Amino acid sequence: MRTIYTLILTLFSFSVFSQNPDVVLIPKPQQLTLRDGNFTLDKNTSLFTAPEFEIASNFLNEFLKNGAGFKLQNTSKEDANIIIEKDTSQPSEGYFLDISNSKIHIKVSDASGAFYAIQTLRQLLPIGLEVPLAPEGGVESATFLIPQLTITDFPKFAYRGMHLDVSRHFFDKEFVKKYIANLAMLKMNTFHWHLTDDQGWRIEIKKYPELTAKGAFRNETRIGHYEDKPELYDGKRYGGFYTQEDIKEVVAFAATQNVTIIPEIEMPGHAQAAISSYPELGCTGKQIPVATTWGVFEDIFCPKEETFTFLENVLNEVMPLFPGEYIHIGGDEAPKLRWKNCAHCQQLIKDKNLKNEHGLQSYFIHRIEEFVNSKGKKIIGWDEILEGGLAPNATVMSWRGMQGGIDAAKQKHDVIMTPVSHCYFDYYQSENLDEPTAIGGFLPLKKVYSFNPIPHELDVEEAKYILGAQANVWTEYIPTEKQVEYMVFPRALAMSEVVWNGPSKDFEKDYPDFFSRVEDFMKRLDALNINYANYLYEIDGKIIKVENKVFYELSTPTKGKDIHYSINNSKTKLYSEPILIERDSKITANVFKNDEKLGRDFSEEIKYHKGILGKIELNLAPNPAYAAGGKEALINGISGSDKRYGDKEWLGFWGDDLEITIDLGKETEVRSLKTRFFNSPGVWIYSPKELSIFCKNVKGEIISFTKNINAENDNLIDVAVNLAEKGGLKTRYIKLKILNYGMIPDGLQGAGHKAWTFIDEIIIE
Template sequence: MKHLFFLGFLLLISCAEKEKEIIENELAIIPKPQEITVYKGSFTLNSETTYYAEDEFEIASQFISEYLKNSGFGLKKTTKDQATFVVAKDSLLPKEGYALSISEEKINITAKDASGAFYAMQTLRQLLPPSLERLNSFPKPSASLPLVEINDSPKFSYRGMHLDVARHFFDKEFVKKYISYLSMLKMNYFHWHLTEDQGWRIEIKKYPKLTTHAAYRNETLIGHYNDTPQQFDGQRYGGFYTQEDIKEIIAYAQKLNVTIIPEIEMPGHAQAAISAYPELGCTGEKIPVATKWGVFEDIYCPKEETFTFLQDVLTEVVALFPGEYIHIGGDEAPNAHWENCKHCQALIKKEGLKDEHELQSYFITRIEKFLNSKGKKIIGWDEILEGGLAPNATVMSWRGTEGGIAAAKQHHNVIMTPGSHCYFDYYQSENDDEPLAIGGFVPLEKVYTLNPIPEELSENEAKYILGAQGNVWTEYMKTPEHIEYMIFPRILALSEVDWKGPSQNFEKDYPQFVSCVESFMERLDVMGVNFANHLYQLKSKIFKENGKVYYELSTPTHGKDIFYSLNDTKEKKYEGPILIAENSFIKSYVSQNGNPLGKTLQDSIIYHKAINGSITLNKEPHPKYNSGGKEALINGRMGSNARYGDSEWLGFWGDDLEVTINLFQPMEISKVSTRFYHAPGQWIHAPNVATIQIISKGGEMKSETVSVSSNTEKTTAILSFDLSKFQLNEAYKIIIRVPNYGTIPQGQQGAGNEAWTFIDEIIVE
């Protein structure tokens, strides 16, 4: 009997070990949990599954019940002891954290708070088949779940997305859908941009003209702002949300554990409101609701009647929105009218202020005190740092990380949203057929590289970084489908950064993330999301080794082949870097099992005399516009004719530029040329002149200064140095000096700011 008992005991151990056999299985959960172990086996979820949850986890219970019911499931409620699906409290877990355990017999979820339990349901949802996202997807409901142990909590407390509904208006049903996307990805804040120069979108009962007048513009710009001449559609456009609409959207967001932050812009971006009530401006003149994009000089005048208006507006806003934050904008407020306003100048003198920057700080601080008295905190764009930061303000750092660094060092809370990584209105692909966008270039990979905590901050200062946010400005987005295209899949990368934290090993983590995105797209497809798929877009790179130039191709996706042709020769399978020794045209594409995926990449390479050289710059390009690095200026590839933000253009803000090129060996040169982007509507100005200096092997030096040839109807300006007269036979160093255009004059977009300089390939012949 002892022998039989021992054999039985061994059998039980063997079965237990088999049940807990860990398997290597990368589950497509986005954002990726902090800790996850996958075991062999599965749990069957069906209409017989019994459910129990503690009362404080109502939003989690409501979500999973409705989600499964819509797909044909129904959970039977029972007691904790009898349930096979249990949600219980564990006060030792981190805030917003949860533990999820799925065995063959049971689903166990524990959480410290309601948010954690809700996020556990979002993870569970992603473990279920994507087909459940479709209504009535299972006539005979039954689904298998993998066996997992997950311990999870967010890295950052603020995980947000923004939506501008003022440039283009989107109805309440789409706004709710947008919020549902955030919720699925464990994002907890929705920043709702409600007022602008081009439209006021929130009903304020005390000021009816804000919706009868300011919510509509007479027409809208067609095409890009930089097109010459600008054209308009001649169609009245607008819309607004009633207070009942807003209450409905807020209630919906609360069910999905999302807090809404309304933005009421001030003192700038106020032309629509001033159009309705001209007394709010400095001039008192009647002006139209803006019909094109940009920054406008008509801003709120800091008069008592203006503060009365804004306090009345904010009183109604505060009554609607239960969250702790109100966003008051504070960005892009030209001070031209304030400079010429007797009241403003008298107020500066009366309050002992230095200038208009301190007047804006006075404006923001006064609004903050009012909102603080209502139990609210303010958030503002990083311009609110200028002239002194309001005492309790949270800063959104959008012009880079510098504003966030400065605020954190002053012990103010910061939300990072730098344009270099977080502006989803920028292009995400270099393909020519991408939908029209404002400019810039923020591919999926760039979003994934975001680290919200700058290395300049100490451990104590880093505590003030609350998290990161993606921004969706809608100047060039007219439809919900276009918005979905611009946010997906980039929102997936941002959600991972905000929840899991920034990658510590990009080379390992990014391919794994891309693999998850590839699987996740099936879910998006079932949901009917109009996502952009650039996963199969090849990445090409020029590099130099031992005096030779090579062209390298790569794809982040696994299990794929690459095929290419060089100068229209027979197509080959890519096995490694391609030697480039002449002007070359390369076509390449990704293939799986003999089937092409994605679009064909076409690269033209100009094999000029500097391509083998080395290059140094006196200034680093701005982080927003440095994806190609300094080598982009001599890698043989030209930037886009229509976009300044791809990997070949380098951007510099307000800096004089000096480029030094050391040629691979002394050689004869007769011409050096380059080009600059020219788009004044976006603060980008080609320089007026540039100087070249050539140094020969024997120490001979030649210099020349030339004017930059620009055409106001084109977005590029040409710089060409004809050096044939110098008969340079042994040139080895080229120095090009490019003075910045300078301060943008009044009357132009960005007046008072330093201009941007964008430079393309430097071709040496």
């Protein structure tokens, strides 16, 4: 790809490059007015910039040098063609950009605004400039046309972040720098670097060399998904770490991209790699290995003096490496079993007059916060740090949903929203079965774009504590750089637009506009050699019900494409309207443009059962992270994936008992009810132990059925109830009661947390 772009640029070195009349910018600016005409940029173009905006001018010159072979000439403000000047009336990180036929005038109040103005200018320049020129020469005679326009722009949120876990899988410093540069292009300003976990300690600490000599390497790695049986391992030693010189290099590079790095040193949980290196840090004092599989582990830091000394010494080396104000201390998924059985921990609870082990975690976080604050820094922690009482100055990252952020904001604590429902880019982004293995869940581009970081539960004053949002990339199932990019792009484009331009106010209008810009922006991703997920030409299908009839609607998100389909092996047709469904059906389809097939094949099987035309009510809404299909997904005739609990057909409920009422519309003879539950203890999903069904017979009597469920080790738990076992049954209403598994006991994954319930299609026959 790089060779092709270099060739194109060389072939047209004496030509004029022009931007498409429809300006493609991501994230979208707050205001843009496009005018007729262009500004001409070439090697004779001159530049004036105030010294404090050097980061912006340096970036622009390096970009032009690498892509076009020349830099701009520095001159006075009066003589310059491109001017970057200070204007205190501009908002922080914002800019005013005016491009006429003779000048590019940029006004900003700070260096960040200048940098983001240049990122916009970069996207207005030809995509070919993204490809470095071959070493043998430049194209100094090239001329570039930039459309005349005026932009007034500023960010909606001050915190605009992306995260990368390098503990589960390690990525070298050059890839980390590329990752940061890609964030900067999208006007994101924070990189959250997850450096320590059970599976690997990735940062050199000179006072504790065993952390990298031993803790940075695991003996082998689990193959396949956590839930796959039997368990398989690759038998290969795996690991890596960054020296402090590596860290300094990455931090210095991030500064040139206007990106602040927040390092994460996990505590008190996710500490197995550290305890493996220094067993005295754990409650048992026993030697344990660096974790070779995924999940949550019982060995966590023991809150004794030598542990606090260790952590303070570690932080004393970490904090000077990172000039930003924050240190992330984790605080999530810390099982309390070791503390419950530890004489020291139990005595500490008594001595400090703490309520329980949750209070002990709060004490742990408070103590670390006092130390970090004493060094002029602040802590950030995942929302579990709320448990037992929030440390006085802590900022909360709300990941398990929005509620942690709501609670923290109401307590006047700063919040960064990063809920699993919209911000976990390790989730599947397509329902195609050929997607690479992921942890689970379903988070398509459209849902990321729909995210609003400000919950409606907060009033205007409370909403001010929502600093912004962040997308997370956990790498249990992401072993390569290419796969990281595949999971991040294009979803990062949607997140950047949410945090910069702000949440959509008219989704039905805004999303198609955004999607059309994504289609064009992918040419830039190609030039940057980014391995993005291309599902521009996928088909989406859904059941719709009109006048007591069932139809199947097909759509594709890009404009100007045709859909060809077949139903039950019929002759292929051009799709023009929803397809009538009157029996069990299989639909296959493809996207075409000018008779050329695009994208991947699509197919769907529909079970036409007696509940498909019914109405359904739930006593509670599914969790937003697992609610893509809504309640209708349970009676739409379409079953969820056999492997993925998080697609749009499975619905997930966290910790609550579920009641489902199905109205068949009229008295209907029914003989059986079938459904299924997902059972995946490794990710806290536990099948219920029983299902109860209640119906009214023709005499008006309540008829009940109870089915005991034995999950054993299976992931898919099929449940079938014979409704005819008590005689013929004719009923209109069917109610299902499903008791949640409850709190997960010690010794199981997710111990101390509520269990998830996942249910699929309810088939009534």
